[in-house]
Amino acid sequence: MTSEQDWQRDKETFVAGETRPGPLAGEFARLTGRLLSAPSVEDVLERVLEATTLMVPSAEIASFTLIDADGQFHTPAETGKVAIELDLLQYRFREGPCVESAEPAGPAVAIAPDLTDEPRWPRWAPAAAELGVRAVVSTALIPGAPMGRSIGALNVYSRSPNGLDEADRDVLLLLATHASLALAATDAVTRAELQAAHLRTAIDSRDVIGQAKGIIMARRGVSADEAFDVLRRTSQDLNVKLAELARTLAERHAEIDLPG
Known part of the structure; x- marks a missing residue:
């Protein structure tokens, strides 16, 4: 070795x-x-x-x-x-x-x-x-x-x-x-194939993060940047991936809220 x-x-x-x-x-x-x-x-x-x-x-x-x-x-x-x-x-x-x-x-x-x-x-x-x-x-x-x-x-x-x-x-x-x-x-390696092969998950994550930000903005009356900061801090505190946290909030927004 x-x-x-x-x-x-x-x-x-x-x-x-x-x-x-x-x-x-x-x-x-x-x-x-x-x-x-x-x-x-x-x-x-x-x-x-x-x-x-x-x-x-x-x-x-x-x-x-x-x-x-x-x-x-x-x-x-x-x-x-x-x-x-x-x-x-x-x-x-x-x-x-x-x-x-x-x-x-x-x-x-x-x-x-x-x-x-x-x-x-x-x-x-x-x-x-x-x-x-x-x-x-x-x-x-x-x-x-x-x-x-x-x-x-x-x-x-x-x-x-x-x-x-x-x-x-x-x-x-x-x-x-x-x-x-x-x-x-x-x-x-063509642009279209790169997007199809690699970026589908990233695009999905971006969309669900956008949904979660919209929920936080509507509930708390904060800006998009402030909503993203809430997601990021909560993700770190809970040791959960940002996209997973956003997906959970988007799917169960009637049941849960994030910490202040």
Whole structure:
């Protein structure tokens, strides 16, 4: 079994530009083989996320952002509930690393070593820190010709300040490149198929969250942002996914109410 010391040595070798193969090179070779045999976009994304958590141990939370045909952001693959909440907040605020790096006109890579001291995202950074995240790296997915522009981003979060070092960032750039090329080579990479294959659940979640927000707004006379905050806080307090909580409220609104 590969030890943490082996990974660190291989990362240092990688950054130094040496060619000696090591466990990291072996994992990339295995990932390439798995992506070449991936039958769908879903499989590509899931396999890259598995490789991300293996190759970057400090990547405690990871997700993919994709942009659909109408320019909306969605999270079709992630490693857990917190990843969805981190991404949804960025889509709502229209700020944050995955939104910034995924935008076709954006910088392609967004890095923040410590979100408690991050002025670029005044709304999202404090909310992410409240969720226990301190460092983030997001890098664009650019499949190349014929598309040649970003279709989304790979997002990796760490709970430790400065938790993602330079070597981790280099590995993540390679992982995003692998994902981009695999997406370009997968038959399901057209915009319409991406929406049909990946975004159905996200769209359903968005609709039910909208219904739940409308119920809270009507009951309490609050704004849409305030209603979303009630949902988000209650989701965290109850340790229930935001979409599940919204669905329960929408289906049983005559029976239940959320805490104040």
